[in-house]
Amino acid sequence: MKQRGRHRRRRRGQALRATLAGTALALTAAATLISTSQATDAGSPGGLTEVRAGSASRLGLHENLASRDALDVLSGSMGGNVGVEGVLRDADRSMRNTADCTGDERAALPVEPTATRAYCWDDADAETSRWRPRSVTTSGDADDDGTWGTRQVILAGWTHRDGRASAPDREEGLARIAVVDATDPDALRYRWVLLVAPRAGGTDFTAVRTGLGGMVWYQDKLIVTADRGEGLLVFDLHRLLRADVDSSAVGRVGHGYSAAGYRYVLPAIGSYDLEGGSCARGRDHAVPCIGSLSLDRTTAPDSLVATEAAGGRPERTRVWRYAFSTAAYRTGLLADTRGRVKAAEAWTTKGAAISGALSHRSAGDREAQWYIGRPSDGRAGHGSLWRQSAHGAEAATCTADQSHACWSLGTGSLSYWQRTGELWSLTDTTDRRVLYAVPLSSVDGSLD
Template sequence: MKQRGRHRRRRRGAALRAVLTGTALALTAAATLISTSQAGVAEDPGALTPLTSPADTGRLRLQEHLVPARTLDRLAASMGGPVGVDAVLQSADRVLPEAADCSAEDRASLPVAPAAGHAYCWDPADTTATAWRPTAVTTSGDADDDGVWGTHRVVLAGWTHSTTTGRTAERGLARVAFVDADDPAHLAYRWALLVVPVDGGRDYRGLASEVSGMVWYENKLLVTTTAGSADALYVYDLDRIHRTTVTGPAIGRVPGGWSADGYDFVLPAVGSYRFASGPCASSGPPCPGALGLDRGTAPDSLVAAESTPPDGDRPARLWRYAFSADPARAGLLATDAGGRADAVEAYRTRAAGIRGVLSYRKPGADRASWYVGRLPGTQDGHGGMWRQDTGRARAARCGADASDRCWAQGAGSLSYWQETGEVWSLSDRMLFSLPLADLDGSLD
């Protein structure tokens, strides 16, 4: 396991930093021009309203459920022992072309304002005529504040398969792209399938759940689950990645070894968090959608946004949980003696259709700002990016009519890379990053 601070590396030189935060990409005319039909200004979500009553905060309580160590160890032994993140990166078999080498349709999905500083499109094998779509992103900048995992800069992108289209065996599954980001000009990646141990570690099944939010903290990866699921979050261990031994469509133990629908690597869940008051619902606990990490709190905290329809008018909730400071519980939430995790802060927002959330306190500021990336109400075209706090809300604006439809198409989650000052996110077709300073500039 990687210990905090163990792998701190000397900061890269000015040349690399200049590459990472360099000149913003020139977008195509298709991306920079928004039609009048798309440019209607959305209702201002206004200031955040704190939620402090037990009736509100009690619904956010989670109950921790950890998979027994003997179950995980039995599975590991049967599969030949775990491998590390390095093994996945070293076997990367796909590349992420830079924006200049991507199609105009791909580039048109990028934010209009602020413009992306770096952007990449996925291998056509993963985007052409498939039912898979990218939904969540997190990085080694979340995992450790030095920005690297071992010796590598890594981006993890979560993808979800449609529950209604595509090959039946894949419907509803979730996978993670392990992206080697050591060289910003040459990104490469490899897939791993998310699975859940069953039968005491003698087998596993695919995680049949939408992944709309994902945070890598310490050696743990926390992901959201499908709305209405009994579990709110699943937990994965980046020190427990396993190789499969059989190539085939089955998932789990098969004659001759282990299979995962053709994937060479699997991550078995090591635990989950369930709302103590029952499955999420509009009248009960909020269904978590986007997730983010905030290193500006003590201890660091996991932030979440409620998943609501972009066309609805139901207010959404934003809240946070503290991470445990116990080294024996690295990457897990802080809990009481009964394994319960309570929200340490919660708000209500009038923003709907939130698909990305980030909480960040500027140096010298008296309160944190919450950044929310929203889908457009019609779910076509560009979404909006708003910054909210308990005093007001500001939006990124673009075009002659000052539209707030300036963010990415099919926007995904947000991840702040503290070491470089970048925010990473996803459109429905591309992976991109931009300096947080540029995002703030567009909002100010």
């Protein structure tokens, strides 16, 4: 706490004068602290193996969209939609730049390659053990020009997980989104938004409870993983609403609406349910639980990448993609045939745990490269980031100990900002929570 207090007393100008060279030095120093015993080599996952058509049928989804009338009723009752711009105009928290992050926070960043941008959360959010950052997506996913309106925006998904032995409080499992204004790279500000689901014909809403292991913002829709990986939930970023009652309740309160103390809510507009029924973790041929999500803009059409949630000890873990619809009246939704969504392609990779995956095909490449993030074996050390294809796998080798544990601590989901060429991710370890970016070209350059 004393260390964090010293950071708070620094003048803002000091943070703005911090250089990337200084950041690299700090990260290099952190790398020398990692011993061979601490940096567990996750082992090569080998090449990807294509999933046969019969097995890929277990990856199908069924689309369920809410009544537009019910959504309009809720919007009208809550004073109309405020949108992303309305939330950002009311941003009430600031992110700390690299120079104002603690030494422990900077030590959570990737060792090789090093981050070129890194931000730490407001003190209260950095220190809480009840909320965990899990996923990230950006306006670089939403639109190929990288902006939403006039702003560059980052969305970070957090879920409430209280590990106390006593009965969980009423916040257990709640999901919230940090809406971050990243237009000025030296002064990121954000506001929390609670995820909710409309009910009673749009006259009320209830809290959405999900782990938010994956999240993708595409066009005007936000798609997130549902609770325990049981499909996907869909939200419309135009339909951000403001609560007018400040209380611990969630939903209608008298003549107003409350959101557990949050000022803004984002109501779900639909879901994608697993067509094969309930998912099962750790079983190679069962319907997989969905663990993380990302966007691939290098396919035609653009596609949503999904990974199988960790669980048990399967011989291989599935990664696959769904195509987005190209219909003008279905912006941000998946391509469907009478409510059914099929996987466009599917692969398996060796290993039992994937924290995030990204598929990307650079100009001149014959096939997409898959970037697979994996936590350390004991989740106490740095993870690894592998580039895979059907022909094999490569990962950076740490200079300090010659292992592949060079990625961040508490590895999160991956998001590629196409316009800037940056790979975004975040760490989820308490007191070591950092939002950071690494150029994808640096990742490729660091590979053996």
